[in-house]
Amino acid sequence: MKVHEYQAKQIFAEFGVPVPKGRVARDADEARAIAQELGGKVVVKAQIHAGGRGKGGGVKLANSPEEAAQRFSEISGMQLVTHQTGPQGQRVKTVLIEEQMPIERELYLAVLIDGAAGRPVMMASAAGGMEIEEVAARTPEAIHRVTVDAVTGFQPHHARELAFALDLTGPLMKPATQLMSALYAAFVAKDASLAEINPLVVTSDGRVLALDAKMNFDDNALFRHPEVEALRDKDEEDPSEVEASEKGISNFIKLDGNIGCLVNGAGLAMATMDSIKFAGGEPANFLDIATANDVNKVVDALKIIARDPNVKAILVNIFGGMARVDVIAQGIIEAQRQMPTAIPVVARLAGTNVEEGERLIRESGLPVIRADDLGDAAKKAVEAARAA
Secondary structure, three states, X not given: OEOOHHHHHHHHXXXXXXXXXXXXXXXXHHHHHHHHHOOOOEEEEEOOOOOOOOOOOOEEEEOOHHHHHHHHHHHOOOEEXXXXXXXXXXXXXXXXXXXXXXXXXXXXXXXXXXXXXXXEEEEEEOOOOOOHHHHHHXXXXXXXXXXXXXXXXXXXXXXXXXXXXXXXXXXXXXXXXXXXXXXXXXXXXXXXXEEEEEEEEEEOOOOEEEOOXXXXXXXXXXXXXXXXXXXXXXXXXXXXXXXXXXXXXXXXXXXXOOEEEEEOOHHHHHHHHHHHHHOOOOEOEEEEOOOOOOHHHHHHHHHHHHHOOOOOEEEXXXXXXXXXXXXXHHHHHHHHHHOOOOOOEEEEEEEEOHHHHHHHHHHXXXXXXXXXXXXXXXXXXXXXXXXX
């Protein structure tokens, strides 16, 4: 789960990470009043779940309360397009008004999980304000990292190592190391998967603070954090992914191709999409129903997939596990009867009660395309999508 910048900053501040003063404005008059409170010179920032807001025109300086109101009117309601939103952009519904800072240096700092090491890692770079992926590709030596033992936690020597690497020495050492420790504490306490500050700034008056903030959270840990789950903004998420989540369907991920994928297991989803690519096609999404021995869930899943106008064929790939093939078959049959648009369905079914599932499909009289193995299923799905 993601949250907005202003929400991430509220969490940061709770744990002692210094952030600029500011708050969300609901209209131009409130933007004017907030700017007046903050001394007149402010930054007006669009709040969406995507980076690159400044390049897209979603972050603007204002040097007076009147100008802040004008900038608010320009940003609020705009369709903000960045490299992370795609060409369709994202409508701005929330705007943050924040004090301008006398920036001297821009740095990068983040805590995330290193999947290979199975541990948290804190990363830092002097190349703040840039996309960290770009820095990693061009100058990987500019990224400094320390791996943290989850048992002993983030230690003072970790902070000092990164502070020296970023030339945060002398009077900057103490506030920098305190900020790093506070960031790690927030990351752990909230079960985050990412806590990022880009840029982390050093001001001309000697402060170190988070000018921007980003936090992502482990969905599987949200039951421990109702205060975090309450921050969820469903308007920022794909409607199909929200619907799948609300209906108890394990995972739905939207992609850019034209073949929908219904599978039981994330690993099988990867293999299915690889097979589609190998057969010359492009997956439009994948929906993992896990062990959904419920006809209605199968129907809901297929309806969500079919709702994507780009989907020209659906590949159902159920293999092994505890999922009952006869239940999946009943779901396919019922979904085809309910869906108004005839989208070709290719089914590769193997597992518990497969003979009964095969019989149900065969006797339904519906045009389900059968496949013997995954390679055959992928080939037939690509052919069906092209024909459609």
